[in-house]
Every structure is written in structure tokens, then in C-alpha cells.
Amino acid sequence: MIKPESLLCPRPAGLYCPPGDFYIDPTRPVDRAVITHGHSDHARAGHGAVLATPQTLAIMAERYGAEFAGATEAGPYGQTAERNGVEVTLVPAGHVLGSAQAVVRWKGLTIVASGDYKRRRDPTCAAFEPVPCDVFITEATFGLPVFRHPPDHEEIARLLKSVAQFPERSHLIGAYALGKAQRVIKLLREAGWERAIYVHGALERLNRLYQDHGVDLGPLAPATSNTKADFAGEIIIAPPSALQDRWSRRFPDPIGAFASGWMRVRARARQRGVELPLVISDHADWDELTSTIDELRPGELWITHGREEALARWSELHGVKARALALVGYEDEDDD
């Protein structure tokens, strides 16, 4: 069989496929790109041609304008595209709306570049689908055994309990603009919160985009629409950077919450002055990472970004050959 490195290999611009002549999630402009999902470190503007799911293309157009690439090709989930004889199929990754794993097949060899993913249920996007493969390429954002995200509904229940406990204060939740914000809103709806949720201006366009794609977020209102006292007892969602910003002063004595996998570690919450950490992440936690590897048992595991060494060690201890790709340029939106 051919060597996997001849099908996909790391290059300065990102993961490159020589026979198909395309990059996956390149970090600088290239001629041909396959984009796994709309987060800005994976989906950059200025490529010649882009293959991505229709939802990801819509997100990129919303963020960068309609001219974000020379040409685009929509690859709905499960549909196979061909590049010089290399087959590329986009399969749900469960990360955010439109997120996909790129399944790359050539001469009997299958490599799955999973992009960012998670395994737990997310009411705002399609669930991760495991695909048997020779090489599984995984992220390792939360690749340390300390990162174990609790069930989302417990985190939302803690938030709602706090809202009931402090009716004269507002709850200000920092949540990344793409994916996390909409998921938190949707989880609040599922938990029975029917009041209008106030949102920072920076979230409005993506909220609308989610709703256009059939994710019902319920009544939303701009966070500028009330007087200070009216925000008592309300929930406000804003990008994490707005939490400590002067913007937050419009709310009455807000309780700062932050929805992120990093909130699992107390020191991280303390560092940011977060009073109510919500451990809600769009990335796989340690248990999801290791159980995915166990389930797929790929011939080889390649690790792209995050805490590669711990995940590589775990894989080796469990009989799966692992290597770190040392790709650079991927930030972690959770950490914002």
C-alpha cells in the first residue's frame, strides 16, 4: 500500500495533498483549499478555490463578504468530490454548524482529517460520524486528562440557578461568536428559558445565519435596548473579550460567566475574573478524544494542534501509533 505521507503531509501553509493538489484548512492563501469549518483560524479569506459544506460557505460569506474566494464548491455532507483522482467526502464533525471531517481516499488509502470535533450532542449542528480509516487526524485542544466536560444541561442548570438566586443582577456570558453563542442560547431554550436573551452586536449576524439554517433560537434582543435596571434578572451573551470591557458597565452588577472548556480549571477562571465558569465546549474533551481513537483504532493517529504529547502518549500506551504534526497557526477559539 502507498505511504500515507504521500497522500497528505504538513507544509508551511497547512496540511497538503500532493496528488490532489489541495490544502486542508490552510493558514495562508492557496490555490485550492478544503475547509472543514467556519472558525477564522481554519477558514481564511483569499483562496483561489474553496470546497466546503454549504453552511460553512455561508458562514465564510457572512464573515468575509461574498468575494471571499475565487471560486467555491459546495460539498453537502456525504457527497464525494474528486480532485485529480483523489476523492474528498465531507462528513459531519459535530463541532459547529456546517463543520465537517474531510475524508480523503486515494488508491485504497483512507485518511480522515477531522478538523475540530466533539462527540456529545449539540442541538445546533449535525452529530459527528465515525469513519473507519487508515489514518485519523485529530485535534488535541483538550488533550490532557484534566479536561473532562460535564453534561451541558448541568452547566445550564447552574446558570439558571444563579439567575434565580440573584434576581437583581444580570448574568453576562462570554461565548465565542460562532457556534458557542448559538449553542448556549439553544441549550437555554431547551432548559425552559423563554425570556428574550440579550445579545452583543457582534453576535447578531451569526445568530441570524443559524436561524436561517433552521436553528430556532427564540426571542433575541440587542443588549443596547434596555436601561440598566431593566437588565436585572436577564441573561446577556457577548464575545468573551467584551466581558471585561467598558461595554459591560451598562449592566447592573453583572455576574461574569464564561462558556468554555478551559473553565474546567479553576485557575483559568480566576485569572479571568470569571465568577461563574460554564464548562461548555465545542471541542472533544479527553474522554471523547480517547474513546474516538479507541472506537476507530486507526492504523496511525496524527495529531494537529493542542496538547499533542499527552494524547500521543495515551495512544502509544493503548497500541495506536501516534505522531504530532506540529502544524502551526491554529488558535483555539475557546481561549479567545
Next chain:
Amino acid sequence: MRAFADLLDRLSLTSSRNTKLVLVRDYLAATPDPDRGWALAALTGDLSFDAAKPAFIRKAVEERMDPILFRWSYDYVGDLAEAVALVWPARPGANREPELSEVVDALRGATRAEVQRLIEGWLDALEPTGRWALLKLMTGGLRIGVSARMAKQALADMGKVEVAEIEEVWHALHPPYEDLFAWLEGRSDRPSAVAPGRFRPVMLAQAIDEEVDFGKLDPADYAAEWKWDGIRVQAVCEGGVRRLYTRTGDDISQSFPDVVERLDFDGALDGELVVLRDGRIGAFSELQQRLNRKTADAKLIAAYPAGIRAYDLLSDRGEDTRTLPFNLRRKRLEAFVTPLIAYNIDLSPLAEFATWEELAALRATPPDGDAQVAEGVMLKRWDSIYEAGRPKGPWFKWKRDPFLIDAVLMYAQRGHGKRSSFYSDYTFGVWTQDELGARVLTPVGKAYFGFTDEELKGIDKYVRDNTIERFGPVRSVRAEPHHGLVFEVAFEGLQKSTRHKSGVAMRFPRISRIRWDKPPGEADELPTLQRMLD
């Protein structure tokens, strides 16, 4: 256990007193007996275990997972209990989560070997926050910033009673306090307060309003005493039980064995804890050397001998004297203290005066001796009973005017909690000369209150508009002779300090005025401060 763990989790991440009070109050109201009682004991420091040593916990986790992965995890988290709580590889088929009271019961009855097996089972059954709380409890490492006083306030809020009522009975109660909760929930009478050596809630003074109060008060109705610069304590000896309490009821007997061994009486004294040498009071900074320690060795005691300057008597040989008027209590006190002949318990003298003008003169220029170091005077109505709390009218404090200087804002730091979007902690300096003789600013203190919310906004904007450099949460601010912001800073005293480059350290500094009008070049000089040294 889950509710207790969630409570600790939230308490550990908030610095706001009001938030903590609500969290504790709601927990106590919603949690059944006996769990809430044990939780209360854990919060007030009346329940702690050293059932598990860190080494055991570490060994237990390393038996279950790769030690290298654990080490990386521990390095990342930085706290053993938290790291173990997060990584703990639970065995499948674990039992239900233990309740806090089950944990307490088991720990009280188990041998060390049994405890270790129990802990593993509990860790298997709990989720990460529960494991963290359990391990913190187990290793005696509950540090969540809730004082005993605060926990009692939360109890008072829960039962809608005065905190003094709780304090009155507190020392006669034992965990899990079921009788206390029954009373607070209206299911029974208030529990009995009789317990030898117990703490009695203290009576506090109001600050006098010179403009208003003196016009209404008759000097003949009041006794005056010096206000000493130590800490308020209550010294009790009853039925052989000797205790020294702070004014909030924290037991500090351990730290002051030299005082406790001298409590050769039967009663309860209210007084000031000070450093006392041959009848003379030492500086507050000397007392601090003792206050910072949990215990005291002979060397420390010899260097900073502690004593009590007594000013009230709450119990006299089994008789509760608090219902007597102050003039009778004072007579009893004099008769009680004088024959003690303890070299470190003496009587706080009264200051004689006939008119408010005379008292004002005394306060401004105290007579020679200890009165010189007093912080001001106290006024006590001759006919006032000893009433817990801060009643309006019977007792006043009239502090010496604070020291004032003009200093220049040098650094500003982000605040905490609801002030986290503001630069609200200020370091200010005064002028001095550097080695080359140039006029430069040297920091002399730090203050984070004394201004209104409106003024805070103004200062915050000034800081943002005049930032020179940023280091993390701190900004350095333009401070030049013709460009900068001057604060009038009030403080209670000044001490020599080797820790501060300027050589001085302020007591209780706060911003008294913002001098938008004053050019920084005209702010005070270091020698002015040096003349104010205690």
C-alpha cells in the same frame, strides 16, 4: 455532597461579600439536616480532617493511571486536590454519591486504613466538583474566604434574626446544629446559650457626627475613654475554660498564650489587645507581629509581649453584668481588674472633662504617656447597658483627624468583581530626590476606596487616556510636574517599612479628595511624611 460541592465551587470564585452571603444563605435554607450543619461547621472551621495526606492521594491516583500523564496534568493544574479530582479514572459501577453527613460519620468512626478505602469509593461515585470538595475537606485545605462571622451572618439572613442573637448562642452549640436550625426555622425555641468560656456578642460604637451630635448631647451624660490602637478582644475565664476572642468571636487563644495564662479570674472582660511593656502600649505594627502568627514561641513573646487594656466587664463570677448601666459596670470593672496584679492586664483610664470643648482639647493634644498614641476618644453613656451590635446613641467614637497628604497617581490596576472593568486600585507617590539629585516620585501607598462611583468613572477615563505602559492588569500613568493627577490621601498613621522603597508604610489609606485642579509638581515631599512617622 453535590450541593455542598457546588457551594464551595462558587464561593471559591467570588470575592463579593454579598454574593457569598446569598450563596451560603440559600444553601442552608435548601439543604436538609444534618448535611447543612456539617457544611456550616466546615465553613466556620469547626470541622476539618486530616484523614488523607497528599502522598496517599497521589499514590491512589497513580495506581489507576499512567504516572506521567498524571504528572503533566498536575503540572498544568498546579493544585493536587483539583488535579486528582479532574483526572480521577472512576471504576465503572460506582455507588451513588455520598451525602456530606455520610462522609463525616464514616470519617469519625473509621481507622486510617479504612478511610483510604472509603475515599477511593467516594471518588469513584462523585463527579469532579464533588471530588474536589471531598479532597479539600479531607486534606484540611478549605480556603474559600468565608469567615465564621460571615457564615453567622448568612445564618441570621436565613432565619431573619440579628447576627448578635446567633453569636449569643453559638458557643453553646455543636455541629451539626440541628437545634439551631430548628429555632431559625421557627420549629423550636432559641437554644440555650449557657456554655463556660463562651463568646458574648460585642457592643460597637458609632462614629460621632461633630456637626450634629454635640449640639444634642449633654457632656454630663457621658464618660470618655481613650481609643487604643490595638484590636478589640474579649477575654473569658469560666469554670477553668480560658478563651481569647476577637470582636467577631474568632478564638485566638492559640496565638496569645502569654495573655491566656494570665486570665486568673472568673468572668469576661472586654478590652483592647495591645503590646504592653511595663504598662506602656507599643505601636500597632508591633502587635501585628503577633497577629500574623497562629502560635507564639518564647522568643516572639519576649520581643512583643501582649496584654489587655480592659474597659468593660460582661460577666463577674457567674453574674451577667451586661444588663447593668455603664457607671455600675465601670465600678465593678475597677474592682475586678485592680487586684489581678497581672502585669499584662490593666485598666483603661477615663478621661476627665466637663464640656465638649475640654474634650476636644484633650483629643487634639492628649496628655503625656499612652494617651499620645490613642486613636481618639470613646464616649459611653453612663446609663447605657451593654447591648450587642451598634445601637445608635449610647456609644460614640471620635477619632483623631486623619493625616492628609497630596500624592500623585503613578499606577492603576483593574479592580475585582463588579469593578473588574475599571481601573480602581491606585498606587500613588510623593516627590523625593534620586541618587543624582533629580526630583522623582516614589510610591508611598495604595488605595482602592474613598471615591464615589461617579469619581471612579472619571479616574478610570483619566487612567486610560494617560497610560504610558501596561503590565498585565496594571497601567502606569503619566505623572510629571505639569501633567498628572493628584489625590488628597487620608491615612491613620505611618510606620517605618523596609519593604517599601520609600521607607514608609501607611495605615488605612484612602482617597479623600481628587485634586483635578492641583499640578502634580505641588504634591507633597517625602520628608513631610517622614515627620509624621509614629
